[in-house]
Amino acid sequence: MPKLTLYHAVPSRSSIVRWMLEELGEPYDIHLVSFKKGENRQPAFLAVNPMGKLPALRHGDVIVTEAAAICTYLADELPHARLNIPIGDPRRGIYLKWLFFGPSCIEPAVTDRAFPRKEPPQPGMLGYGDYDTVVNVVANAVAKGPYLMGDQFTAADVVIGATLRWGMQFKLLPERPEFVAYAARLGERPALRRAEAKDRELAAV
Numbered sequence: 001m002p003k004l005t006l007y008h009a010v011p012s013r014s015s016i017v018r019w020m021l022e023e024l025g026e027p028y029d030i031h032l033v034s035f036k037k038g039e040n041r042q043p044a045f046l047a048v049n050p051m052g053k054l055p056a057l058r059h060g061d062v063i064v065t066e067a068a069a070i071c072t073y074l075a076d077e078l079p080h081a082r083l084n085i086p087i088g089d090p091r092r093g094i095y096l097k098w099l100f101f102g103p104s105c106i107e108p109a110v111t112d113r114a115f116p117r118k119e120p121p122q123p124g125m126l127g128y129g130d131y132d133t134v135v136n137v138v139a140n141a142v143a144k145g146p147y148l149m150g151d152q153f154t155a156a157d158v159v160i161g162a163t164l165r166w167g168m169q170f171k172l173l174p175e176r177p178e179f180v181a182y183a184a185r186l187g188e189r190p191a192l193r194r195a196e197a198k199d200r201e202l203a204a205v
């Protein structure tokens with residue numbers, strides 16, 4: 001098994017990937033990148049991710065960036081953890097939909113709300129449509145549970161769950177009962193607790 005290294009900073013979206021790695025239960029290294037020192041804009045890191053952004057993951061000679069892509073990649077590369085829905089399974093389409101829905105619909109809906117545009121956008125031009133529809137669609141998806149794919153916890157729960165937890169924490173998403181209950185279920189997962197404890201330790205240094 002090639003070595004896994006997470007390029008990480010606390011707080012940042014790389015904590016999503018740390019949670020995913022803890023769910024997988026495989027050993028991994030952490031390579032800290034300091035935003036304060038501007039390390040993410042220095043040539044050594046730009047060679048890893050020319051966007052200058054975290055997270056990035058190195059797996060042997062492979063580098064993957066974008067939190068949702070990394071989670072999708074890891075779930076497929078390490079299928080024994082059953083965090084993916086494999087090719088050929090009729091549920092894979094819905095699983096992929098949720099993996100993409102986080103960064104392509106929830107995130108932009110939330111950031112547009114946090115930083116409103118000067119000109120009102122045409123909803124038809126926005127990939128996510130409108131904020132309320134996004135919120136309602138996700139609330140319906142997590143209402144039944146326990147997870148997005150029913151009884152199976154998957155990488156899609158890491159991506160969507162992390163986004164909902166972050167959005168509620170910063171009051172950018174409403175504390176809908178469906179979101180609160182789903183976030184509480186996720187919060188009981190030992191892997192998430194481990195990831196948070198390790199990040200708290202790093203933040204305290």
Ligand SMILES: N[C@@H](CCC(=O)N[C@@H](CS)C(=O)NCC(=O)O)C(=O)O
Binds near residue numbers: 011014
């Ligand atoms: N689309 C990227 C977003 C990554 C991102 O914006 N990361 C932030 C930290 S949460 C970052 O690296 N910011 C530093 C900067 O832009 O200078 C993903 O989902 O991974």
